């Protein structure tokens with residue numbers, strides 16, 4: 001079976017890669033991803049200047065997934081741009097740079113610098129970080145999102161994507177789609193980021209499990225799979241001509257299959273990668289291939305977007 005993906009004028013040897021933020025903050029982590037069965041790489045969301053992020057504990061695994069309030073710890077844009085310069089074409093594995101400026105000007109400055117560098121790396125602009133105290137998620141402010149995308153178009157001449165927060169209402173899917181469809185070079189959306197501001201409680205300690213925001217953090221893993229699939233399927237329907245990358249709750253070939261059935265062009269792995277490490281990509285790919293073989297599918301196009309309704 002063939003798990004390869006061709007999109008954005010690039011070819012990927014498979015369909016799985018990391019979710020931004022997981023195993024991608026440091027150069028050695030990115031090198032491990034590149035050496036793994038991941039079919040692409042994306043860097044930790046960059047701010048213009050380096051950041052330490054929120055106080056620890058700020059990540060906590062649970063039986064059903066994870067909660068995090070990292071607070072955008074990253075090495076700063078120059079570090080990831082330098083990595084991208086030395087990455088070249090990555091031996092056939094596309095590189096994406098996640099950008100999460102604290103202001104619109106910062107995002108535009110990073111986009112301009114990326115454009116000037118003239119590298120194959122593509123930006124995935126993060127509209128959905130839920131964990132910077134005092135900073136609301138851009139993706140939940142439709143006016144601000146519309147303004148930001150106009151500025152991104154002016155700052156960056158190439159193809160770009162955005163990382164969206166989960167939406168939970170058809171009116172919101174429609175409102176976002178109306179805005180996103182105004183932008184021809186906005187070539188892909190990644191659905192979803194963590195479900196923001198959940199609260200995990202430890203019965204024994206009678207306490208929360210992470211320090212920032214009195215325990216509030218973004219949820220990942222099993223908690224988010226149905227929401228992720230809904231966002232993938234709705235935006236595939238509402239954004240003709242754009243690609244949707246599925247992210248959320250992928251821990252085996254089965255969830256990867258679900259995301260592609262819902263329409264995903266490619267699939268990102270977050271919480272499961274954090275817990276298992278880069279070996280997860282070979283395992284999930286093998287499971288997906290076995291599932292495809294059992295169903296008589298030879299390539300992803302044989303079933304992508306074919307989710308049946310009743």
Ligand SMILES: O=C(O)c1[nH]c(=O)[nH]c(=O)c1Cl
Pocket residue numbers: 021045068069070071072073100126128129130131132193194218
């Ligand atoms: O706290 C974080 O660094 C973080 N955590 C998330 O779950 N999603 C994001 O986009 C970011 Cl930027």
